[in-house]
Amino acid sequence: MVVTSATPRATLTVDPAFRVGAVDPRVFGSFAEHMGRCIYTGIYEPDHPSADDRGYRRDVLELVRELGPTVVRYPGGNFVSGYRWEDGIGPLTERPRRLDLAWRAIEPNEFGVDEFMAWCALARAEPMMAVNLGTRGVAEAAELLEYCNHPEGTRLSDLRRTHGAKEPYDVRLWCLGNELDGPWQIGHKTAYEYGRIAAETARAMRRVDPRVELVACGSSNPTMPTFASWEATVLEECYDVVDHVSLHTYVDPSHRSVGDYLASAEVLGRAIDAVVATADHVGARLKTRKRLGVSVDEWNVWYQSRFGGEHTLDWTERRHLIEDVYDVTDAVVVGSLLITLLRHADRVNIACQAQLVNVIAPILTEPGGRAWRQTIFHPFAQAAATAGGVVLRVEPEVATYEAEPVGEVPLLHATAVHDDATSSLTLLAVNRRTEGPLELDVDLRAFPGHRVAEATVLTHDELRTCNTADRPSEVVPRALRQVELTEGRLHAVLPPVSWTVVRITPSPTSPEIR
Numbered sequence: 001m002v003v004t005s006a007t008p009r010a011t012l013t014v015d016p017a018f019r020v021g022a023v024d025p026r027v028f029g030s031f032a033e034h035m036g037r038c039i040y041t042g043i044y045e046p047d048h049p050s051a052d053d054r055g056y057r058r059d060v061l062e063l064v065r066e067l068g069p070t071v072v073r074y075p076g077g078n079f080v081s082g083y084r085w086e087d088g089i090g091p092l093t094e095r096p097r098r099l100d101l102a103w104r105a106i107e108p109n110e111f112g113v114d115e116f117m118a119w120c121a122l123a124r125a126e127p128m129m130a131v132n133l134g135t136r137g138v139a140e141a142a143e144l145l146e147y148c149n150h151p152e153g154t155r156l157s158d159l160r161r162t163h164g165a166k167e168p169y170d171v172r173l174w175c176l177g178n179e180l181d182g183p184w185q186i187g188h189k190t191a192y193e194y195g196r197i198a199a200e201t202a203r204a205m206r207r208v209d210p211r212v213e214l215v216a217c218g219s220s221n222p223t224m225p226t227f228a229s230w231e232a233t234v235l236e237e238c239y240d241v242v243d244h245v246s247l248h249t250y251v252d253p254s255h256r257s258v259g260d261y262l263a264s265a266e267v268l269g270r271a272i273d274a275v276v277a278t279a280d281h282v283g284a285r286l287k288t289r290k291r292l293g294v295s296v297d298e299w300n301v302w303y304q305s306r307f308g309g310e311h312t313l314d315w316t317e318r319r320h321l322i323e324d325v326y327d328v329t330d331a332v333v334v335g336s337l338l339i340t341l342l343r344h345a346d347r348v349n350i351a352c353q354a355q356l357v358n359v360i361a362p363i364l365t366e367p368g369g370r371a372w373r374q375t376i377f378h379p380f381a382q383a384a385a386t387a388g389g390v391v392l393r394v395e396p397e398v399a400t401y402e403a404e405p406v407g408e409v410p411l412l413h414a415t416a417v418h419d420d421a422t423s424s425l426t427l428l429a430v431n432r433r434t435e436g437p438l439e440l441d442v443d444l445r446a447f448p449g450h451r452v453a454e455a456t457v458l459t460h461d462e463l464r465t466c467n468t469a470d471r472p473s474e475v476v477p478r479a480l481r482q483v484e485l486t487e488g489r490l491h492a493v494l495p496p497v498s499w500t501v502v503r504i505t506p507s508p509t510s511p512e513i514r
Ligand code: AHR
Pocket: 033, 035, 076, 077, 078, 079, 178, 179, 220, 298, 354, 355
């Protein structure tokens, strides 16, 4: 990549003394909803050639393990607000077919709680369950928790044992409903109505199992007219009985310039700041030292304006629904969203990319056929694999540009994660510049005797390039050639519109590891 005197330069300093917070591994979560083909012909397809004896697609499972989600949220999403969890347990032949009002689909109930728990164990992911506070309430939530977590000796815990799970599932993470601020939600509520039912459900659930971690529904999008006031009213009612408040954020690339789109993570960052400020305001009013975490339990790129809405759907099973195909820029934006989540490591302790398979997902499948990695698979997999440890505060000095709707944003978006145990450092960086490369100059004098162990970049000359079943590896991370670390300074050249990961480790000759 040709660098000239006109090439902008970003400088930053990384020092282990300046800590934002430890990365909670649960920020690398995902989401599996009964929607479209996420479950059926996604993770579960008994007739598929790769299916195991429980009907799980082995090809998908392998890709999920490679992707590395630490938690998977289930069963919705909007779906959960009309869901009867009891329909999805017991002998398959006795399970009812039902109307799913959220997505106007037929739900066969072949896959339910027990199938999900067994699949999570195979996927090496922690389950995160949502309860239905749309059409159901306190009793059904407490009963589902009893089914999952009570050891034995009651009707529901013994029923679980009859269904093959002798040991409790011990599910810790529970969402108290889904997006109940949205008029599209079955059982939509006012903030006060929701705050009350969330509080009473939380109290009952804590009686069943005091070890649960509970997430109250925040806003379904920072653009909601009730954003922030919803959180304030809800938390006034349930602050003391919940642990986290949720935030959902989807970014839509349609009808925007590439530069504006590349600044999308700024929208997420400001929304997280606003939710934290609102929660802390309520905490201050309640005169409590308790601080809530933020669970960004739905986030992603979603070409939402291409979706006609639920009303355009008819009663179908396994419908191809919002199966967005992602290009290079989408992958770079996903990388940038991950950087924002990490930069908020002091308060964001759970995050779920929505969704896992087929539905706005990093993995696509053909019914009965192939499964492959979308472009957005790679930044997630790389971050989940390398960004463990403590996030260090980095503030790049670099030129900015004007983007809608956020205003001035820096050309470089970056974070650094330090693993104290191995003294290794991971730099994650996005070059938002569309016109050309960006020089990166990092002061690493706080890491003497370190070397570049690996440096990769995801980009492409043609930003519209996607991965397909026939060409699944068009867009993958490749070695970053222009990178060197000498005398405590890292110098790299980042191609336009790119996602870069640099791993820096103590060199074998370093006194630290001799
Ligand atoms: O992930 C798709 C949908 O987006 C979810 O069902 C809902 O919670 C959100 O609006």
